[in-house]
Amino acid sequence: MIKKIVAVAALISLFSCNNEEVLLPQENVSVLKNIEDHSPIYMFFKTEENKDNSEKLDTIVEVNRKNSIASTNWVFNIDKRLPLKLVIPEVMNLQEKKKSSSHSKAGTMNVFTYSDSVAKNLAFFPFTDVQFKYRKHFSKFFIKKHAEHFRNYHNFTVNFNKDNKITVDGNDVAREDFISFIRDFADFTSDGKITMLHLNFDNRLTYEQYIKNKILVWKATNNEIQISTFEFVYDEKKLPECNCKL
Known part of the structure; x- marks a missing residue:
């Protein structure tokens, strides 16, 4: 079953069904306002103890794509605090998995999410061809x-x-x-x-x-x-x- 996206606190945060939180970026415009027939993918901001220095915490990314369906549009909900050095390799890996799936459907999109602080809605930035x-x-x-x-x-x-x-x-x-x-x-x-x-x-x-x-x-x-x-x-x-x- 596809998870339902729930935007709260003026769309600053987005929550998955297991109550883990993804903090979204905010902008003042919606590049794309609506997307149907989608599967959500979540990238959570996590920290763990540094192996070499117990007093230091390392940032890690936790990816949840359990309900992603290759024949649908994929909606990437990524925590705004995550650095690109953790995000982009995961995005590239997921792009390849969708592309190589036997269930992949022509014409479906991959989009990033953020919140439109003016229109007060969840917004999307397509990156299918990137x-x-x-x-x-x-x-x-x-x-x-x-x-x-x-x-x-x-x-x-x-x-x-x-x-x-x-x-x-x-x-x-x-x-x-x-x-x-x-x-x-x-x-x-x-x-x-x-x-x-x-x-x-x-x-x-x-x-x-x-x-x-x-x-x-x-x-x-x-x-x-x-x-x-x-x-x-x-x-x-x-x-x-x-x-x-x-």
């Missing part, structure tokens, strides 16, 4: 390696670093200026090509920061500005050495 490149990849190098695939686009590398600061092609951009910067820069430099935004996230960012950043980028899109289906969640220590600014 292909995650994890740990060792950054879009600047990926685009260069696959230049033939991207040559018909005007490509922007958008990076959200460990401090959640934004750069676009190595240029610092204030969060409040991001949308106007992207649209003005794209209009000035695109030469009639579609502008493709390639998103990069330091894996130390939290799921809350990740969702807020994705929604910020989504707000900047239009018919001439699109988001690449490749998404880069990187470990800075694993990237190729580069003298350039990410």
Whole structure:
């Protein structure tokens, strides 16, 4: 039986049927308001004693997908406190399990959940087509390696670093200026090509920061500005050495 999603406390929290709590991020817009025929997947924030230091607690992720049905839309309810280095490998694993299932159904979606603090409803951010490149990849190098695939686009590398600061092609951009910067820069430099935004996230960012950043980028899109289906969640220590600014 598919679990019922219950939003409480002005949609700040979401509870599973066994009363474990998932704290959701909040934003002021709903990318997608309704989704039917879905199965919930929960990622809980947990802590455990550090094996090397008993006075220190390590953050871990506990995944519950017992009632996920491959032929339905999958709704990912992820605690906002979890870091991407724990979240993304689990998401990638579940994406692959659904894709490889004999019961998988064409046209079904995968979505992240968050709460819309203005409309007071549970909201969804689709990521069905996203292909995650994890740990060792950054879009600047990926685009260069696959230049033939991207040559018909005007490509922007958008990076959200460990401090959640934004750069676009190595240029610092204030969060409040991001949308106007992207649209003005794209209009000035695109030469009639579609502008493709390639998103990069330091894996130390939290799921809350990740969702807020994705929604910020989504707000900047239009018919001439699109988001690449490749998404880069990187470990800075694993990237190729580069003298350039990410």
